[in-house]
Amino acid sequence: MIEILSPTALPRARETGRVVADILQAVRVRTTVGTNLLEIDRWAWDLILAAGAESCYVDYAPSFGSGPFGHWICTSVNDAVLHGRPHNYALVDGDLLTLDLAVAKAGVVADSAISFVVGDARPAESLALIDATERALRAGIAAAGPGARIGDLSHAIGSVLSSAGYSINTEFGGHGVGSTMHQDPHVSNTGRPGRGYRLRPGLLLALEPWVMADTDRLVTDADGWTLRSATGCRTAHSEHTIAITDDGAEILTVPGGSAV
Template identity: 55%
Template sequence: MIELKSAEEIGRMAVTGQFVGELLAELSGVAAVGVNLMDLEHHARRRISERGAESCYWDYAPSFGRGPFRNVLCLSVNDAVLHGLPHDYGLRDGDLLSIDMAVGIDGWVADSALSVIVGTPDPADLKLIEATEVALQAGITAAQPGGRLGDISAAIGEVAHSYGYSVNAEFGGHGIGRTMHEAPHVPNNGRARRGMKLDPGLTIAIEPWFCRSTDKITFDNDGWTIRSADGSRTAHSEHTVAITASGPQVLTSRPTDGATGGRPERARSVRASVPPAS
């Protein structure tokens, strides 16, 4: 069942979303050559605890995982794109890191992800990250009241194809609100003007992710980490969005001055935009 949220409830989700956006920006600034993935994990655990929030990942046990997830971040490096387990790994120059997190505050959840380059960027990686960010913005722009779910999916898929990437349809966005995963599923490719109507009060996570040269994926033996089947680099971007009568509202916006700084040894993310839908 799909629950439409009131303006007050969306406002409570926005409180959670602000924290998620701020922490993601903070983590992208902490990520640097030589920093261990577990340092990022423990940094996030500390900040979540200090805020009185609860991780939606801790003890999460879907059908595809192997045992409950016992971390508060998904940290996916290079050819890993989703559900990467934090582990003992020091970030290296040129690594492409995706950071994904979802937390709840006072019973309301927000979910977001970003991808960054650690150290020296490869132009092909910058292009890949840019594609996910442009696709995310296109999906948000398409999330108009009275529209259809397929409008979002088609907008994401169109961007992917324009950059030369194919789209995997096994994992995509999802409804969100009182829990991390609610109906509906939000595919990253589809047909415009198809699917359920986008009514005000619908809250969804829109999350395009692409592999550089394949749409096939594999799972690590840990049962969680999803990688490109051909070992090519991957990227992932995500925001929690509310459909309102006046248009889409991004609930997980990040500070524009978040600590990426442009310094070569720090993580870099792409800030991209697309023109408004005509």
């Protein structure tokens, strides 16, 4: 299903986007060396409820998962890149942590992810991974607008990731959002320009470049959810929800509604 929101729904989409972005930033600020992933999950729970929003994850049970996810936020550490299920682990200096959050409020979903290094260490490989995904995300957003095709966005994202020296997995990528979290169209992190669905005002897309340092192959953790690099290498993931407007693309998942 591809859902097109009416112009009157855009203010509600902006509100949900701000909630997601504000929660991610609040959790990031609180996260230090020694923080347990289960603490992060509890913080997310409290913040979602305080915002009057609903989690998209707790009862989420797609075909690729193992039963309901059962947590409020995805916490992926080091070699984990997607769907990281919070567990009893205390972060150490230099860990690369990805937080991925989707919530619904007023009938509209927003989805975003950030990757950052915990503590004072600054491993060059980790910073390069994060930088590549953030630049690829900006490129994908810049390619979006009414009349553009999904392949244009995929090509823009993939060109940045490939130029940075990373191979690209196409099993998981961006997607449409609206009244539910995962909708068509799928937005691969590489593709051919001029191909695929033509973007229309009112379409919401979650763009999410992610890479692994030396592989494009994933393995699933014993928890049935967490996806890790097959080689144990480090990973990074960046994501924004955008709205296609008459004039281009608006980033919804920005703290306080400010521009980036």
